[in-house]
Amino acid sequence: xxxxxxxxxxxxxxxxxxxxxxxxxxxxxxxxxxxxxxxxxxxxxxxxxxxxxxxxxxxxxxxxxxxxxxxxxxxxxxxxxxxxxxxxxxxxxxxxxxxxxxxxxxxxxxxxxxxxxxxxxxxxxxxxxxxxxxxxxxxxxxxxx
Numbered sequence: 609x610x611x612x613x614x615x616x617x618x619x620x621x622x623x624x625x626x627x628x629x630x631x632x633x634x635x636x637x638x639x640x641x642x643x644x645x646x647x648x649x650x651x652x653x654x655x656x657x658x659x660x661x662x663x664x665x666x667x668x669x670x671x672x673x674x675x676x677x678x679x680x681x682x683x684x685x686x687x688x689x690x691x692x693x694x695x696x697x698x699x700x701x702x703x704x705x706x707x708x709x710x711x712x713x714x715x716x717x718x719x720x721x722x723x724x725x726x727x728x729x730x731x732x733x734x735x736x737x738x739x740x741x742x743x744x745x746x747x748x749x750x751x752x753x
Contacts, residue, residue: 671710674699678707679716682726690724 620641674697681688681696688696694704708724711717718727 671707674703675707675710678704679711679726682711682717682724686725 677697678693678699681693685692685696690701690704690708694701697704699707708717708719712719716727717724
């Protein structure tokens with residue numbers, strides 16, 4: 609009896625099908641199922657991530673600081689290994705690799721032939737190209753002549 613009660617409450621469509629096959633018409637309309645409200649998690653802890661969350665902001669700030677430390681370690685020891693850089697910045701190898709991937713996404717580092725290196729940073733040209741500066745009156749007259 610308890611099993612029929614459970615099946616009837618949770619699987620009404622099966623019970624309706626069985627009643628119809630046995631010969632009974634069963635209810636004219638199946639019972640509408642109650643809508644189940646599902647709470648959707650935004651992040652793994654179940655709390656909604658907010659831009660104004662002080663804890664998340666402090667973690668991002670610490671992560672950015674660690675990325676800057678990794679960038680300076682890469683500059684000071686470009687031929688070093690990931691373990692060398694991790695020891696230099698005081699982080700685990702996994703954290704160092706995650707930082708390297710963030711630097712690659714930002715276009716500051718690249719993985720070449722199984723190693724990591726900084727992308728070339730071009731210094732601004734001195735003096736700046738002439739086409740950046742507006743033309744003076746004498747240059748405009750010379751250009752039209």
